């Protein structure tokens with residue numbers, strides 16, 4: 001709690017001059033690389049004891065937590081290694097990236113999750129982009145085939161979760177927008193437009209059903225698969241309340257529609273991304289450093305945790321959206337500011353936190369899980385934002 005208060009005060013004091021402040025990318029990458037050296041050592045030690053735990057996820061109650069390859073976050077660690085290789089061109093990172101990417105390969109056949117974009121596209125997509133290794137390409141195509149099996153024609157969307165069938169019938173979460181990139185890519189790779197069509201249908205129905213008039217998003221929409229257009233319920237699983245705006249969900253939405261515009265050039269997706277950016281950036285509840293509270297509508301704000309992961313995803317998305325939107329200057333300045341404060345106030349001391357780069361993310365507060373902790377996807381999108389800021 002002490003640390004939280006210190007951070008808030010510090011951020012507010014510094015925010016006034018933030019426009020003049022930019023992260024030194026070289027220094028930020030060098031520090032992140034040193035931390036990741038520590039992380040890799042911890043990963044290797046943990047794997048000696050439990051080889052099926054392939055990827056580092058978080059630190060909870062002081063414990064280093066590794067996950068199996070079917071965990072939705074398994075791809076972020078190898079994907080980070082690709083970003084280090086991209087930035088440094090150092091073979092050390094290439095070798096590490098190849099080694100840890102291979103551990104996730106079998107998930108290309110996983111039909112039990114919508115998260116294949118995160119799990120497969122983040123590591124294999126970056127791996128393919130940087131090496132043109134055709135083995136990576138076939139993993140991406142197979143993963144897109146697996147993901148496509150989760151599409152229901154009547155509902156017109158991909159199913160997110162198979163669990164908790166007593167709570168919902170055909171749940172679609174806003175996070176699912178992130179997995180469309182895998183489908184767009186598979187169409188480019190194969191010439192088979194079915195992946196593209198599924199992605200567009202999912203994105204269109206999500207615009208229709210997931211958003212409120214102020215462009216904030218529900219977390220979970222439960223679809224009727226018997227009658228097109230029928231919605232059973234709009235609720236939350238990870239947010240404060242059904243009608244609240246869970247911070248990471250807003251960030252996923254922003255990133256998702258930005259990538260949909262990139263892949264389709266359909267202005268409807270650009271307008272949607274602009275609207276979401278407006279919700280995030282004009283929201284006065286967020287402290288001046290741009291790092292949101294975990295949920296925009298928690299009544300206990302300001303005495304609640306922040307979510308650095310939402311900030312990192314937002315910064316990365318804004319750098320890309322800045323290239324397409326008439327509000328480009330504003331978005332770039334906002335992304336610079338967020339990145340500046342993530343770097344200044346949320347980076348771990350070298351050697352701390354088992355080697356995770358950022359602190360202060362919130363995974364699943366209602367489940368009392370991963371609150372104010374380091375988490376792998378925050379680190380991944382932070383590195384991506386650093387790369388994009390150039």
Ligand code: GLY
Nearest residue numbers: 072175238248363
């Ligand atoms: N996709 C799950 C999360 O953002 O926590």
